Amino acid sequence: MKIKTLFIDYEVPRDEEVDFLIGSLKTPPQPVQDIREVYEHVNAGQDPILRAKHTLFITRNRGAVVKKCPGTSEYTCCDYTILHTGTFCSMDCSYCILQAYFHPPLMQYFSGLDQLTSHLNPYFKGNQVYRIGTGEFTDSLIWEPISLQPRFLVNLFARQDHCVLELKTKTVNIESLLELEHNQKTILAWSVNSPRIIQSQERGTASLKQRLEAAKKAEAAGYRLAFHFDPMVIYDGCITEYQDVVDQIFAHVDPKSIAWISMGTFRFMPHLKVIIENRFKSSDICYGEFILGLDNKMRYFKPLRMELYNQTVSYLKKRAPQVLVYFCMEDKQVWESSLGFFPSDENELGRLLDRSAAQHCGLDPSLLP
Numbered sequence: 001m002k003i004k005t006l007f008i009d010y011e012v013p014r015d016e017e018v019d020f021l022i023g024s025l026k027t028p029p030q031p032v033q034d035i036r037e038v039y040e041h042v043n044a045g046q047d048p049i050l051r052a053k054h055t056l057f058i059t060r061n062r063g064a065v066v067k068k069c070p071g072t073s074e075y076t077c078c079d080y081t082i083l084h085t086g087t088f089c090s091m092d093c094s095y096c097i098l099q100a101y102f103h104p105p106l107m108q109y110f111s112g113l114d115q116l117t118s119h120l121n122p123y124f125k126g127n128q129v130y131r132i133g134t135g136e137f138t139d140s141l142i143w144e145p146i147s148l149q150p151r152f153l154v155n156l157f158a159r160q161d162h163c164v165l166e167l168k169t170k171t172v173n174i175e176s177l178l179e180l181e182h183n184q185k186t187i188l189a190w191s192v193n194s195p196r197i198i199q200s201q202e203r204g205t206a207s208l209k210q211r212l213e214a215a216k217k218a219e220a221a222g223y224r225l226a227f228h229f230d231p232m233v234i235y236d237g238c239i240t241e242y243q244d245v246v247d248q249i250f251a252h253v254d255p256k257s258i259a260w261i262s263m264g265t266f267r268f269m270p271h272l273k274v275i276i277e278n279r280f281k282s283s284d285i286c287y288g289e290f291i292l293g294l295d296n297k298m299r300y301f302k303p304l305r306m307e308l309y310n311q312t313v314s315y316l317k318k319r320a321p322q323v324l325v326y327f328c329m330e331d332k333q334v335w336e337s338s339l340g341f342f343p344s345d346e347n348e349l350g351r352l353l354d355r356s357a358a359q360h361c362g363l364d365p366s367l368l369p
């Protein structure tokens with residue numbers, strides 16, 4: 001992460017966590033009383049989105065710290081819980097939804113490890129399993145080299161048996177996590193794609209080989225793993241290349257270490273297309289056979305999605321029949337054609353994932369329905 005301008009909310013107290021962050025970034029922080037000062041700085045850039053990737057605002061989370069993933073009623077939801085630790089990302093993927101999500105986008109680090117503990121405690125003492133992740137509004141591990149937060153969370157989750165933490169990333173930033181007594185309550189998850197898509201659409205991210213080498217190290221340190229094929233992009237030769245990604249995964253790690261693998265083809269809100277066209281002039285990712293889905297996102301014409309899923313899932317299942325595969329935001333026809341079943345009610349996918357979490361991470365089995 002290369003931060004050129006660092007702002008700090010004047011209400012944030014200087015403590016070990018904040019001092020570590022500032023010391024790691026080696027950039028003097030500018031105290032601000034009003035977030036509009038940060039917005040003005042970002043908006044003054046020729047490309048505000050790019051400027052936001054080099055600007056960090058250290059602040060407190062004044063909204064919901066833990067919340068249920070909103071999902072979409074029209075497509076199957078995985079019933080995930082979001083831990084809101086920061087926003088935006090220093091990497092630069094053409095298709096990143098976060099470019100269009102915040103106005104303007106702003107990279108924020110929410111300080112306050114005590115706040116995380118107090119908001120998570122009710123979940124640790126609840127009467128059900130929770131899968132909790134930090135990778136919804138940011139990449140979970142861009143923060144690892146510069147902050148104490150990821151290692152704090154791994155240690156915190158290690159001391160309970162109701163919840164599993166999923167840290168999702170396109171980095172290889174796991175060094176400080178390898179020596180921790182994680183008690184298998186953290187799943188280290190990598191988003192994966194074909195090398196062609198990583199190279200052409202995912203600026204500043206680790207290569208597939210680097211991600212899988214990191215996964216191998218994490219596995220050797222006893223962590224459970226997950227992989228997310230998302231977004232899968234349709235192009236000539238994509239099926240063979242996604243099957244090769246499957247081969248690469250199993251060449252690096254044992255399927256028994258994998259809690260789940262998800263798949264989702266590229267989908268986007270129509271206004272993201274303009275941003276991609278302006279910021280990634282050589283990208284052709286938005287051009288293809290797209291239709292408007294029930295959630296108002298553009299997605300590939302269904303027969304094309306089904307063909308890619310069918311070929312990738314059947315190939316994967318031949319290699320690792322026991323690994324739980326699920327689709328992110330797909331409908332009944334897609335599920336049945338590729339996986340041979342459809343989650344019978346709106347919570348069934350969540351229950352399948354909870355069971356896999358319990359089995360892989362040693363959660364309290366009495367919490368499962």
Ligand code: SF4
Nearest residue numbers: 089091092093096139
């Ligand atoms: S790694 Fe994720 S959060 Fe970061 S730019 Fe890419 S898609 Fe966005």
